[in-house]
Amino acid sequence: MSSWKKVSKTNQHVHRERHQPESRVHLGLLEKKKDYRQRAIDYHEKQRTLKLLKRRALDRNPDEFYFHMINSHVEDGEHKELEKDDEHTPDQIRLMQSQDIRYVTTKRTIEARKINRLQSQLHLLEAANQSKNTHVFFVDTKKEAKQFDVAKQLDTHPAMLKRRINRLRTATLKNMSLPEMDEAALEKLTAERDKAYIELEKRIDREKELRVIQQKLEIKRHLLNKKESKPERIKPSTKNTPPIYRWKYERKR
Amino acid sequence: MYLFIGGFKGGKNVIIEPHRHEGVFIARGKEDALVTLNMVPGEAVYGEKRISVEDGENKIEYRVWNPFRSKLAAAILGGVDQIYMSPGSKVLYLGAASGTTVSHVSDVVGPEGLVYAVEFSHRSGRDLLNMAKKRTNIIPIIEDARHPHKYRMLVGMVDTVFADVAQPDQARIVALNSQYFLKNGGHFVISIKASCIDSTAQPEAVFASEVKKLQADKLKPQEQITLEPYERDHAVVVGVYRPPPKSKGG
Ligand SMILES: C[S@@+](CC[C@H](N)C(=O)[O-])C[C@H]1O[C@@H](n2cnc3c(N)ncnc32)[C@H](O)[C@@H]1O
Numbered sequence: 001m002s003s004w005k006k007v008s009k010t011n012q013h014v015h016r017e018r019h020q021p022e023s024r025v026h027l028g029l030l031e032k033k034k035d036y037r038q039r040a041i042d043y044h045e046k047q048r049t050l051k052l053l054k055r056r057a058l059d060r061n062p063d064e065f066y067f068h069m070i071n072s073h074v075e076d077g078e079h080k081e082l083e084k085d086d087e088h089t090p091d092q093i094r095l096m097q098s099q100d101i102r103y104v105t106t107k108r109t110i111e112a113r114k115i116n117r118l119q120s121q122l123h124l125l126e127a128a129n130q131s132k133n134t135h136v137f138f139v140d141t142k143k144e145a146k147q148f149d150v151a152k153q154l155d156t157h158p159a160m161l162k163r164r165i166n167r168l169r170t171a172t173l174k175n176m177s178l179p180e181m182d183e184a185a186l187e188k189l190t191a192e193r194d195k196a197y198i199e200l201e202k203r204i205d206r207e208k209e210l211r212v213i214q215q216k217l218e219i220k221r222h223l224l225n226k227k228e229s230k231p232e233r234i235k236p237s238t239k240n241t242p243p244i245y246r247w248k249y250e251r252k253r
Numbered sequence: 254m255y256l257f258i259g260g261f262k263g264g265k266n267v268i269i270e271p272h273r274h275e276g277v278f279i280a281r282g283k284e285d286a287l288v289t290l291n292m293v294p295g296e297a298v299y300g301e302k303r304i305s306v307e308d309g310e311n312k313i314e315y316r317v318w319n320p321f322r323s324k325l326a327a328a329i330l331g332g333v334d335q336i337y338m339s340p341g342s343k344v345l346y347l348g349a350a351s352g353t354t355v356s357h358v359s360d361v362v363g364p365e366g367l368v369y370a371v372e373f374s375h376r377s378g379r380d381l382l383n384m385a386k387k388r389t390n391i392i393p394i395i396e397d398a399r400h401p402h403k404y405r406m407l408v409g410m411v412d413t414v415f416a417d418v419a420q421p422d423q424a425r426i427v428a429l430n431s432q433y434f435l436k437n438g439g440h441f442v443i444s445i446k447a448s449c450i451d452s453t454a455q456p457e458a459v460f461a462s463e464v465k466k467l468q469a470d471k472l473k474p475q476e477q478i479t480l481e482p483y484e485r486d487h488a489v490v491v492g493v494y495r496p497p498p499k500s501k502g503g
Pocket of ligand 1: 322323324347348349350351352353354355371372373374377396397398399417418419420
């Protein structure tokens with residue numbers, strides 16, 4: 001019975017289309033049915049247009065005049081409209097630009113907040129072991145300095161020295177018992193943690209990029225301000241840095 | 254004696270590793286974090302994450318201690334030899350701010366210990382006062398650390414002075430407070446932000462000159478550690494105040 005079929009469907013799991021898995025991102029976006037439809041419709045429309053144009057070319061009357069003939073031209077074999085520029089008042093332009101900046105700023109704030117949240121429980125312990133810092137011990141005499149033994153000073157096993165985040169004391173090491181491990185659970189947790197670290201890294205990169213965009217936009221806004229004097233460019237912008245301009249110092253009364 | 258607790262048996266999903274500094278631990282699981290044993294289970298102080306672990310019957314709760322926000326935590330993960338804040342010790346903490354780090358120091362010294370937290374900004378002081386209501390081992394003091402005589406009646410002799418006031422005259426502030434409250438042979442732990450002292454000089458030069466200043470006030474440095482990767486151009490200096498004279502043999 002069809003009504004029964006419908007009812008039974010209400011309990012079914014909705015199978016959403018998956019997106020491109022992480023391992024296949026290099027292949028680009030994964031096409032969905034929705035995308036395919038769009039592409040197909042577009043394709044057919046183009047075919048129809050081509051057919052129509054071919055017909056028109058055949059039916060052409062060489063003596064006819066259209067305004068379009070003088071409002072367009074052919075460039076490198078491509079048919080192009082003669083462009084009319086978009087018209088905006090200076091106020092409108094300023095508003096649009098400030099909206100852009102605001103949007104970027106909001107996105108950056110969101111990103112920064114997410115980074116903070118992730119970082120609060122991911123303390124980069126492996127990185128901390130590897131990154132360089134300087135640790136100085138002060139001793140009284142040259143002789144002491146010569147005889148200085150770091151492992152002895154720290155009361156730990158020499159093998160622990162590399163493990164800066166936690167160099168356990170000798171006494172603790174002797175009494176320590178290792179916990180029973182469940183390999184599968186361990187693996188799962190490690191995978192989860194790695195994933196979180198990857199997310200953190202990506203967010204940090206994105207935040208950096210947004211910061212550069214924000215700075216670039218801000219400078220652009222200042223450059224458009226007619227009230228300020230024309231600055232001198234010290235350095236052009238690069239992928240990772242905004243350009244540097246120097247404005248003349250103007251005393252404000 | 255067990256030292257690792259947690260494990261992964263029976264649905265537990267975090268492993269707690271004891272740290273070389275008593276009262277501090279490292280939690281590994283979904284997190285990868287420095288933690289302290291929460292003295293007031295069930296309560297977070299500043300919205301930090303809590304991790305509870307079942308150990309047999311009783312539940313133990315830890316609080317995550319963010320080294321990106323606390324110089325002391327950064328120094329601990331950097332491998333500092335001593336922090337001189339063992340359970341039961343008394344600590345004078347200068348520059349407590351809202352008490353994020355103070356709360357962890359309070360966890361570390363435990364119910365037998367005591368933390369005198371000095372902060373001069375009334376705004377941060379309010380959070381500090383609120384926290385002290387829940388944590389009985391914190392004594393909040395809203396005063397300028399440059400005038401220790403104003404709070405001398407509140408503070409007894411302490412084992413350790415910790416300072417993170419981020420002021421150019423920090424060395425003098427520490428010296429003053431040590432004269433009043435630090436016992437002979439007691440220790441100091443101070444965090445130095447190079448740009449706060451002299452923003453034009455090289456950080457190493459700033460650290461060296463601060464160490465000189467400390468030495469002039471009988472604060473004998475024992476070690477100095479920089480805080481990468483958590484902070485740039487920051488160092489923590491640990492030392493001893495008026496050490497007893499060394500015996501000839503040593
Ligand atoms: C860098 S913050 C300390 C952060 C805190 N240690 C933490 O990790 O959570 C420095 C604090 O010292 C306080 N401070 C600065 N000068 C002070 C003074 N002379 N006496 C007391 N507190 C002071 C400031 O108000 C500020 O809150």
